[in-house]
Amino acid sequence: AQSVTQLGSHVSVSEGALVLLRCNYSSSVPPYLFWYVQYPNQGLQLLLKYTSAATLVKGINGFEAEFKKSETSFHLTKPSAHMSDAAEYFCAVSDRGYGGSQGNLIFGKGTKLSVKP
Amino acid sequence: DAGVTQSPTHLIKTRGQQVTLRCSPKSGHDTVSWYQQALGQGPQFIFQYYEEEERQRGNFPDRFSGHQFPNYSSELNVNALLLGDSALYLCASSPASRAETQYFGPGTRLLVL
Numbered sequence: 608a609q610s611v612t613q614l615g616s617h618v619s620v621s622e623g624a625l626v627l628l629r630c631n632y633s634s635s636v637p638p639y640l641f642w643y644v645q646y647p648n649q650g651l652q653l654l655l656k657y658t659s660a661a662t663l664v665k666g667i668n669g670f671e672a673e674f675k676k677s678e679t680s681f682h683l684t685k686p687s688a689h690m691s692d693a694a695e696y697f698c699a700v701s702d703r704g705y706g707g708s709q710g711n712l713i714f715g716k717g718t719k720l721s722v723k724p
Numbered sequence: 725d726a727g728v729t730q731s732p733t734h735l736i737k738t739r740g741q742q743v744t745l746r747c748s749p750k751s752g753h754d755t756v757s758w759y760q761q762a763l764g765q766g767p768q769f770i771f772q773y774y775e776e777e778e779r780q781r782g783n784f785p786d787r788f789s790g791h792q793f794p795n796y797s798s799e800l801n802v803n804a805l806l807l808g809d810s811a812l813y814l815c816a817s818s819p820a821s822r823a824e825t826q827y828f829g830p831g832t833r834l835l836v837l
Contacts, residue, residue, distance in 0.1 A: 611766075639824045650728075650814055651767070651828040658824070697766050701824040711780050712757075712816075712826060714766030 609634045609700050613715035621723045626670075626685040628718045630698030633679065639701040640681045641712065642672055646694045654696075657681060668692070693722045726751065728817050728829035736835045737805050745800040745832045749817030755779075756798040757826060758790060761812040773798050774820055802834075810836045 614629040632638060639658050643651040655666025662674040672683045681698060696719075699712045729748045737743050749756050755774045759767035769782035773792035792798045796817075802809055812833050816826035 641824075643828075650830040651816075653825070653827065656825060699766075711769050711772065711782070712759075712767070712824075713769070716764075716766050 609638065609713050611698050611700050611713055611715035613696075613698050613718050615718055616716065617719050617721065619721040619723060620688045622690055623687050626683070626688045626692065626720065628683040628696050628698075628720065630672075630681045630683065630715060631679050632681060632698070632700045634700055637676075640672075640674060641699040641701070642666065642670070642681075642683050643697045643699060643714075644694050645697065645717075651697065654683070688720075688722045690722050690724065693720055695719045728815055728827055730813075730815050730829040730832050732832060733830070734833045734835075736837065738837050739805055739807060741805050741836075742801065742803045743805060743834060745802075745813050745815075745834070747798045747800070747815030747817075747829060749796050749798070749815075750827050753817035753819050753827070754796050755818045755820050755823050756792060756796065757816045757818070758798070758800045759814040759816065760784075761814055761831070763811070767814055770800070772823075774823075805836045807836050810834060 610633045612631045641656045642654040655664045657674045665671045670685045695717045697717045698715045731746045757772040758770040761767040770784050771781040772779045776792045787803045789801045812831040814831045815829045818826045
């Protein structure tokens with residue numbers, strides 16, 4: 608069964624510092640991987656996705672993530688944090704299934720990012 | 725282009741009651757998935773609808789049921805509400821050809837007293 612582990616329920620960085628949010632996955636087949644962001648009292652917004660093309664994926668708002676099969680990781684990074692990045696971030700995996708993805712997303716428990724001025 | 729919309733935004737019910745939540749998918753999307761997000765947790769998959777049929781189901785009891793209409797909109801019904809059903813219910817839509825890429829609505833926050 609697939610699963611996602613996000614290391615660190617809370618991460619705090621200073622404005623302008625590097626953001627690193629960790630995600631490890633477990634999947635029996637090459638997965639699709641996603642990062643979503645959730646602002647308070649809102650739904651989820653897709654930041655980026657990995658679907659077996661380039662292993663370094665660029666997303667919106669300056670975020671990027673690298674798929675490392677040997678480490679079963681898909682960590683999210685941003686070179687310079689901005690106050691507006693403060694939110695909760697979720698890593699998710701979707702099994703490809705037969706004939707393509709089944710479309711069932713399995714989420715981690717989330718990492719709350721705080722940005723200090 | 726309107727995104728995924730959900731109604732109502734908030735709802736308060738008492739134990740044992742029934743509730744219906746509604747979702748309109750993003751234009752051009754024909755697949756709708758529902759998720760439950762308890763406080764402090766990641767979303768959990770409830771089920772997915774395509775062509776008016778339940779295509780996949782997560783580990784939720786039969787009290788949770790759904791429906792998809794010909795215009796691709798969807799409803800989530802929960803019967804015999806329990807206190808533990810209090811959560812944010814999220815709807816996500818996707819095109820069938822790329823069902824893994826899901827776009828989420830703002831959610832309906834359900835409080836069961």
